[in-house]
Amino acid sequence: MTTRTTSRTPLSRERVMTTAVELADRAGLEALTMRNLAHELGVEAMSLYYHVTNKEAILDGIVDTVMGEINERVTMVTPPASPADWKRALRERILTAREVLLRHRWGPEVIESRTNVSLETMKYFDGVLAVLRAGGFDYDLAHHAMHALGSRALGFTQELFEPEDPGTDDPETMEMLALMAADFPYLVGMMSEIAHDDPGSTLGWCDDQTEFVFGLDLILDGLDRLIGTSGK
Amino acid sequence: MTTRTTSRTPLSRERVMTTAVELADRAGLEALTMRNLAHELGVEAMSLYYHVTNKEAILDGIVDTVMGEINERVTMVTPPASPADWKRALRERILTAREVLLRHRWGPEVIESRTNVSLETMKYFDGVLAVLRAGGFDYDLAHHAMHALGSRALGFTQELFEPEDPGTDDPETMEMLALMAADFPYLVGMMSEIAHDDPGSTLGWCDDQTEFVFGLDLILDGLDRLIGTSGK
DNA sequence: ACCTGAACACCGTTCAAGT
DNA sequence: ACCTGAACACCGTTCAAGT
Numbered sequence: 056m057t058t059r060t061t062s063r064t065p066l067s068r069e070r071v072m073t074t075a076v077e078l079a080d081r082a083g084l085e086a087l088t089m090r091n092l093a094h095e096l097g098v099e100a101m102s103l104y105y106h107v108t109n110k111e112a113i114l115d116g117i118v119d120t121v122m123g124e125i126n127e128r129v130t131m132v133t134p135p136a137s138p139a140d141w142k143r144a145l146r147e148r149i150l151t152a153r154e155v156l157l158r159h160r161w162g163p164e165v166i167e168s169r170t171n172v173s174l175e176t177m178k179y180f181d182g183v184l185a186v187l188r189a190g191g192f193d194y195d196l197a198h199h200a201m202h203a204l205g206s207r208a209l210g211f212t213q214e215l216f217e218p219e220d221p222g223t224d225d226p227e228t229m230e231m232l233a234l235m236a237a238d239f240p241y242l243v244g245m246m247s248e249i250a251h252d253d254p255g256s257t258l259g260w261c262d263d264q265t266e267f268v269f270g271l272d273l274i275l276d277g278l279d280r281l282i283g284t285s286g287k
Numbered sequence: 288m289t290t291r292t293t294s295r296t297p298l299s300r301e302r303v304m305t306t307a308v309e310l311a312d313r314a315g316l317e318a319l320t321m322r323n324l325a326h327e328l329g330v331e332a333m334s335l336y337y338h339v340t341n342k343e344a345i346l347d348g349i350v351d352t353v354m355g356e357i358n359e360r361v362t363m364v365t366p367p368a369s370p371a372d373w374k375r376a377l378r379e380r381i382l383t384a385r386e387v388l389l390r391h392r393w394g395p396e397v398i399e400s401r402t403n404v405s406l407e408t409m410k411y412f413d414g415v416l417a418v419l420r421a422g423g424f425d426y427d428l429a430h431h432a433m434h435a436l437g438s439r440a441l442g443f444t445q446e447l448f449e450p451e452d453p454g455t456d457d458p459e460t461m462e463m464l465a466l467m468a469a470d471f472p473y474l475v476g477m478m479s480e481i482a483h484d485d486p487g488s489t490l491g492w493c494d495d496q497t498e499f500v501f502g503l504d505l506i507l508d509g510l511d512r513l514i515g516t517s518g519k
Numbered sequence: 520a521c522c523t524g525a526a527c528a529c530c531g532t533t534c535a536a537g538t
Numbered sequence: 539a540c541c542t543g544a545a546c547a548c549c550g551t552t553c554a555a556g557t
Binding site: 320321322332333336341342 | 550
C-alpha cells in the first residue's frame, strides 16, 4: 500500500513495457504519455529515458509484448493434421490473435503505425507461413495470400465506415434518414432493411465478429481454390 | 509574387482545406500543424479558428476533399451494362479511388482516424452499393460484401509487414538472413525464393499494385459465387 | 467581420547535475 | 548505475484585444 514498496522495485525496460500495456489497456492510447507512464511507475518522466531510447521504442515494445502474448496462445492451436486441414488451423490461429487484440484495443492502431517489424511479429507470420506451406501453398502463392489477408491475418480490420445504428424507434433519427434518402438511396435502403430484419444487428462487437469471420472465410475459401493451380 | 496579393485573398474554410491538402501532399501529415498551415496562408495560427472549429475539423475537411475528388473521377466509370458486369464496374471504381489516394499518401491514415463520416464518403459507398445491387446482391449480402472489402473498397490496404527487400548482392543482408533463418525458416525461405525468382519483386509501388489487385479479385470472385445463394 | 498577441496547458526530449 | 530539475522546442487552443 505504501508508495515506497512500489517505487522500491527497480525500474527496468521490462517493467516499463508491461506498465505501458496496462496503462494503454485501462486509459487508452492517448493517455500513454511519458509523464503519465512515469507517474504510474512512481518515477519522473526523465527516468524512463535511462531504460528506453524514446517513446517510439516504447510503442515498438508494447507491440512486441502483445505479439508475444498472441504467439503464446497460438502455439496451442493444433497444427494441420493433413494438407486439407490448413484452413481450419489458420482460421483458429487468426481468431485466437483476434481474441488477444480485443483485450488490447489500442493494438491495431499501434501495430499499423510501426515502421520497424518486431521479432514477435516475424515469429507470428512465420507461423502463418508454416501453415500455408503445410497446406500445399508454394512460396509465391503464400506471399500473395499474406498480402490478400493483410491485417486480417492478425485478427483485425479497420472499420472505415460505421454509421450509427438507426434506432427505428427514435423519431429524430428517422427524420434524419428521410433527409438522407434523397442523396444516399442505397445506403438508407440498406440501413433500414437491415435494421428492420434484425434490429440492433449493426451494434457492438458481436456483429463485427460475424463480419470478420465472413470476410475471413471468403478469403480462405478463395485461396483454397488456388492451391496447385499454376495461374495465380 | 508579392506577399500582399497572396495574403489579400481573404481566408475562407474552402481555402483552408485546399491549402491543407497541398501542404500534406507536399510535406507529409506531420507537417500539417496549425502554425505551418497558417504560415502557408500568410496568416497567424489563431486566424484559422475563425473559419474552422479546430484541427479535427480540418482533418474531417481534407478527407471530404479527397473523397470528393474520388467521387468526381468515379462517376466517369461506365456503370454495369448487365448484372454480370457488376464486378468489372466495381473493380474499376476501386482502382480509380486507389489512383487518387496514391496522389494523397496521407489519405488512408487520416481516413482511418476519422470518427465522423463525411458526406462525400457516404456518397462513395452509396455508389458501391448501387453497383452491388445492380449485380443482384440483396442488402444483406451487400452489407457483408462491404465489410469483407473493408478499406479495399476505397483502394487501399495497410501493409503491416513490409520486410526490406533482401538485396541478394549485399553480403551484409545475406549474413543477416542466415542468422534469421534459424528462428524464422519459412519467412526466410519465402524471402529468398521470391528474391531469387524475381529480384526486386517486393520493391515499390508496382508490386503493391499487383498484390492489391490479387486480393481484390479474390474477394470479388468469392462474392460473385455467393449471389443468389441463400447461404451467406 | 475578420485577424492577432499574449498566454496556457500540454507534448517529447536534452543536458548537466545529483545520489 | 540510476534517477532528477530545469529548460527547450514544439503542439493545439482560449481569450481579450485590435482594425
